[in-house]
Amino acid sequence: MSELKGACILGQSGGPTSVINASAYGVIATALNSPAITAVYGAEHGIKGVLNDRLFDMGKEAPAELELLKYTPSSALGSCRYKMADPDMDDTDYKRILETFKKYDVRYFFYNGGNDSMDTCNKISKYMQKAGYECRVMGVPKTIDNDLYGTDHCPGYASAAKYIATSCMEVYQDARVYDTGMVCIIEIMGRHAGWLAGAAALATAYGAGPDLVYLPETDFNMEEFLADVERIYKEKGNCMVAVSEGIHYPDGTFVSEAKASATDGFGHAQLGGLAATLAAVVKEKTGAKVRGIELSLLQRCGAHLASETDIEESFMAGKAAVENAVNGITDKMVGFERIERDGHYVCKTALLNLTDVANTEKKVPREWINPRGNGVEQPFIDYVLPLIQGEPKLPKEDSLPRFAKLKKVLAK
Numbered sequence: 001m002s003e004l005k006g007a008c009i010l011g012q013s014g015g016p017t018s019v020i021n022a023s024a025y026g027v028i029a030t031a032l033n034s035p036a037i038t039a040v041y042g043a044e045h046g047i048k049g050v051l052n053d054r055l056f057d058m059g060k061e062a063p064a065e066l067e068l069l070k071y072t073p074s075s076a077l078g079s080c081r082y083k084m085a086d087p088d089m090d091d092t093d094y095k096r097i098l099e100t101f102k103k104y105d106v107r108y109f110f111y112n113g114g115n116d117s118m119d120t121c122n123k124i125s126k127y128m129q130k131a132g133y134e135c136r137v138m139g140v141p142k143t144i145d146n147d148l149y150g151t152d153h154c155p156g157y158a159s160a161a162k163y164i165a166t167s168c169m170e171v172y173q174d175a176r177v178y179d180t181g182m183v184c185i186i187e188i189m190g191r192h193a194g195w196l197a198g199a200a201a202l203a204t205a206y207g208a209g210p211d212l213v214y215l216p217e218t219d220f221n222m223e224e225f226l227a228d229v230e231r232i233y234k235e236k237g238n239c240m241v242a243v244s245e246g247i248h249y250p251d252g253t254f255v256s257e258a259k260a261s262a263t264d265g266f267g268h269a270q271l272g273g274l275a276a277t278l279a280a281v282v283k284e285k286t287g288a289k290v291r292g293i294e295l296s297l298l299q300r301c302g303a304h305l306a307s308e309t310d311i312e313e314s315f316m317a318g319k320a321a322v323e324n325a326v327n328g329i330t331d332k333m334v335g336f337e338r339i340e341r342d343g344h345y346v347c348k349t350a351l352l353n354l355t356d357v358a359n360t361e362k363k364v365p366r367e368w369i370n371p372r373g374n375g376v377e378q379p380f381i382d383y384v385l386p387l388i389q390g391e392p393k394l395p396k397e398d399s400l401p402r403f404a405k406l407k408k409v410l411a412k
Helices: 020-032 047-051 063-071 092-103 115-131 156-176 194-204 222-236 274-286 308-326 377-389
Strands: 006-012 037-043 055-057 106-111 136-141 182-188 212-214 238-244 288-294 333-340 346-352
Touching: 006 047, 020 037, 020 106, 020 136, 020 308, 037 047, 037 092, 047 092, 063 308, 063 377, 092 106, 092 115, 092 346, 106 115, 106 212, 106 308, 115 136, 115 238, 136 308, 156 182, 156 194, 156 238, 156 308, 156 377, 182 194, 182 274, 194 212, 194 238, 194 377, 222 238, 222 274, 222 333, 308 333, 308 377
Parallel strands: 006 037, 006 106, 106 136, 136 333, 182 238, 182 288, 212 238
Antiparallel strands: 037 055, 333 346
């Protein structure tokens, strides 16, 4: 295929992670060094930046600051939750995007995000093909939920899993200091997939974690839950529980009392308050001292507990997206393939069709969850453990994190 010359745009979308900027740096650094890419732009707040003509010229950033992106949590360019209409129903946004692409001679578009972001990426890719505008579109995966279809795991998941497991081990120690018992309920993110809550079982596998773990892949039974908690509390004098925010009853309704409090831009319920809800129920049933803990945003921005493996793989995903696009590939998302080499875990990149990835969720296999639905089996532990390995050498300034400080010069 003949070489395609032109500018590129990178956008970040959806919930942040502690390593999403490592993927961004993989895209930016590789694109800046590519002869085929004439300029590198970062979209302010994802696709909204393209629609509003708010693009940052990444070539005007200091290389040292860009390199710090590898260790900077959250979305440095700004994120969004913006659902694009079906172009056959309303193509207003798509015409505007094409207008921006033509203005800056954009021939490469990279979108860094999760399920809904890949839907956006897929729609733009298909529209550009239909419009006859040559632009190579690539999805760069991101999500702590680890629920993107087709990839062994997702950038961001491992660091969140490591944070969750470590935090559970620390809370375990704290919850056992008094001569009076306590039930501790830890609420973990995950609307429909329980990969994050399952990671709490890593702490248990290493001797200091939850007694019970509940994932949304199985229906929740309040009576069984209370019976399990009461039994363990009587046996041990303490009980720790890890629950996914998305646990639900057989009819599909969320256990969380906050299930209808709000929705995001894609119509998904913004969950929260589950730990407090269950704590109140357990206290009424058992009379025990109960503490509810919601990890909330901490599990996705805890860069100080990031996995070095996750950082390097996230960078690799961004780099692979640019290299494949320059080599003529389009309409794909970079995924990960797990292989074993000489008895050790190795991660390779693979290319997945955007149409297959968009809006399809990957769940925890039922056989990785115990029959009663209150814990995970050994295959889950074996799956997660290689991903959390390695301690990054985080840049510090007076013992505090030194994060990237971008100038964000607007393109003209």
